[in-house]
Amino acid sequence: MSASAPELVGEPGAEQPAAPHFPPAGPRGRLGFAADRWLLAMGASLEREMEAARGLPWLAVAFAGGALLYFSLPSEPSAPALALVALALAAAAWRVRAGRAPLFRLLLVATMIAGGAALTKLRTDLVATPMIERSVTATVTGFVEAVEARRGGARLTVRVVSIEGARLARQPERVTVVLRGKAPEVGEGIAVLARLRPPSGPAMPGGYDFARKAYYAGIGATGFAYGKPKLVELGPPPLAIRLAMPLESLREAIRARILAALPGDTGRIATALVIGDAGGISAKAEDDLRQSGLAHVLSVSGLHMVLVAGASFWAIRALLALFPGLALRHPIKKWAAVGALGLTFFYLLISGLDVAAQRSFAMTAVVFTAILLDRRAISMRNVALAAVAVLLLAPESVLDAGFQMSFAATIALVAGFELLARRRRRARLGGETSLVGTLLRWTLALVGGLTLTSLLGGLGTTPFALYHFQRMAPLSIVANVLAMPLIDFLVMPMALVGVLLMPLGLDQPMLALMGVGIDGMLAVADVVSRWSEGTGGMAMPPAAALLIFLVGFLWAALWGERWRWIGVVPMLAGIGLALFPARPDLIIAADGRSAAIRGADGHYAILAPKVPSFEAGIWLRADGDARGVKDKTLTAGVRCDSLGCIGRLADGRLVALSLDRGAFAEDCRRAGLVVTPLHAPAACRTVTAVVDREMLRRDGALALTLNERGIPSAAPTAAGSEPPEQGRSHAVWSEADGDPAEASVDGEGELAVSETVLSGGGPSTPTASPASGPSRLDALAAVETSYPALRRAFMPPGPGD
Secondary structure: OOOOHHHHHOOOOOOOOOOOOOOOOOHHHHHHHHHHHHHHHHHHHHHHHHHOOOOHHHHHHHHHHHHHHHHHOOOOOOHHHHHHHHHHHHHHHHHOOOOOHHHHHHHHHHHHHHHHHHHHHHHHHHHOOOOOOOOEEEEEEEEEEEEEEEOOEEEEEEEEEEEEOOOOOOOOOEEEEEEEOOOOOOOOEEEEEEEEEOOOOOOOOOOOOHHHHHHHOOOOEEEEEOOOOEEOOOOOOOHHHHHHHHHHHHHHHHHHHHHHHOOHHHHHHHHHHHHOOOOOOOHHHHHHHHHHOOHHHHOOOHHHHHHHHHHHHHHHHHHHHOOHHHHHHOOHHHHHHHHHHHHHHHHHHHOOOOHHHHHHHHHHHHHHHHHHOOOOOOOHHHHHHHHHHHHHHOHHHHHOHHHHHHHHHHHHHHHHHHHHHHHHOOOOOOOOOOHHHHHHHHHHHHHHHHHHHHHHHHHHHHHHHHHHHOEOOOOHHHHHHHHHHHHHHHHHHHHHHHHHHHHHOOOHHHHHHHHHHHHHHHHHHHHHHHHOOOOOEOOOOOHHHHHHHHHHHHHHHHOOOHHHHHHHHHHHHHHHHHOOOOOOOEEEOOOOOOEEEEOOOOOEEEEOOOOOHHHHHHHHHHOOOOOOOOOHHHHOOOEEEOOEEEEEOOOOOEEEEEOOHHHHHHHHHHOOEEEOOOOOOHHHHOOOEEEOHHHHHHHOOEEEEEOOOOOOOOOOOOOOOOOOOOOOOOOOOOHHHOOHHHOOOOOOOOOOOOHHHHOOOOOOOOOOOOOOOOOHHHHHEEEEEOOOOOOOOOOOOOOOO
16 A cells, blocks of 8 residues: 555544535436536626726726715714724725635725715815805905806806805805896906805705705805996905916907807807807707707717817827828827827816816826827726716715716716627628728718717616706707717817917808808707607606616626626616606795695696796606796696785695785684795694794705695685685684693684784794694605705705704
């Protein structure tokens, strides 16, 4: 027996090696064997994904998820605590980086999530924008920091030096003021009498929070000017404004040259494409572009940056290629990339440095950097790097519709063309073709490419457009196929050449050609918008539907193996859930001066003396209602007088809008719900549900969904006139009985309240809820608020702040 025999046979008393384990025979054994094979195949597939750097985009997703997690927290977290969690996770990932790949990857994802939340918190604390607490009329003195053209006027961003005529706890650093007529120039000192208010919160729960955007932009108040601003001497402006003044002068010079060559909407759209100022475009042109799906052309974003960068790169490289000695001895491709990056940066500067333009430039810079490093320019990895770069500078962008739609479209395009490239890699055509055949092939490639681009871009952006704007363009593919060749090959190239030739005075012919392309685009928008008139609207889908769709979309787009198609399942689930939107029975504006009530016909009626265009437009879009804010049916069934308004819910109960204290006596007795911008008397809460100033200041705009159907109230009448009784008895309660909150109940179980107390007069008018336990409002409806009980740092100040 050899020396190794004991290893095979085993010595007496030695521990015998374990026998190999085989799955039992039969169906269970075959099932276990199949499961093992599936797990091994999935593990091998995942490793191939990691080797192809497919994990990097998921780190960007995790970082964005951390920023989103910060905004979804119920109360403000501690910055040191978030930073410690992120550092601890990073240290744990570093310790297990070798030999424990699955755990390392999980810890790395967790680190990115914690890091995204910590960075967003740090950004919030560093901004710390002071906001005014209430509306005031005051004289604002400061430097003009930015000017944005509007129809008939402009909107100024003013760096505040002082605010006089109002007592403010904290003076804002910046305010925006809308004025009529000619605007002052950037850098000038002005004094203007203005009506200022805190930045507006959401018009309804779940809606866009304008106050959050203002907070991160450093704007502490918004308003409008009374009259023209006066120029005042304030000394030299701050350094940032002094640096921006030459650039603003250049932008104004470009604007003047464009408007001199192209009048009307053509010139206004040209200025939007070149300097990023879309103000002054007629309402019809805007509506046509929006309805046709071409409105994205007006905002300087990825499309414009790509066209400028691509045209510059191609032109510079073609010019250098004319010199064989230079082309053969030097990396002219990299030279062209540097030149194109410089021209794109110049375009970013003259376009106004808008957030969307900065985001698009970051993506373009990543692409050109890849060329300089001899890496593939268009890849999902570069998209991820661009997303992280944007979020590092402005993590709040994760909630911005432009950020979401821009990166969703880019991801869809990159994933779609990557898949198409793999399938066509072995299907390259060979041999020579005739001139006619070549032209036909190029034409088909152009039309097919534009169609595919529109399809992929629409797949990525439509869910976000429906959630944020409740609007989609059903014929956008037709409009883009017809109009984008004009934009790609005529408008933007001529805009680039025209701006470069302006110092030589040779820009007018180029601008004229640019105008021809814009006129063609407007003609396409006019025709397509008429074809799709009255379509494209949809009620706002639940946020859960968007999140579920997004998970499936990212799964299908970011992976490369066949199991990527599992993502189609949550995408379909999200689409299905979107078909069941939440449709509240009432929406109450944050100022308490208007409300939307759903009537028996299933549509909203606006409860207000005058329909508020801004809020009503948002409410109607969120409900999928195609009516405009000037539609006369919006006030059907609503009766108003000098004291307020009254309307009927679908179940017959009355809702009263009390705009004067004299309306409380009647409205509190008759209405099932009283809405008021005033402090309601405590007695009113003992007999009906109440939403008043204190609640609205605390919770913001409200959405109410009725819990049950009640007994129909009297037919709507003018506020202050008494409708006939329908089973709701009441007794009179004298002032001598004291505080109605402590009153007893009469023999039939009804509270007796005097008109003096209900109207807010008499010796006692407290505003706190008098009863413990569920309020009458909670019994009436489920209430959704715009703000949590504890205001976050980026929210407008609440009553206790």
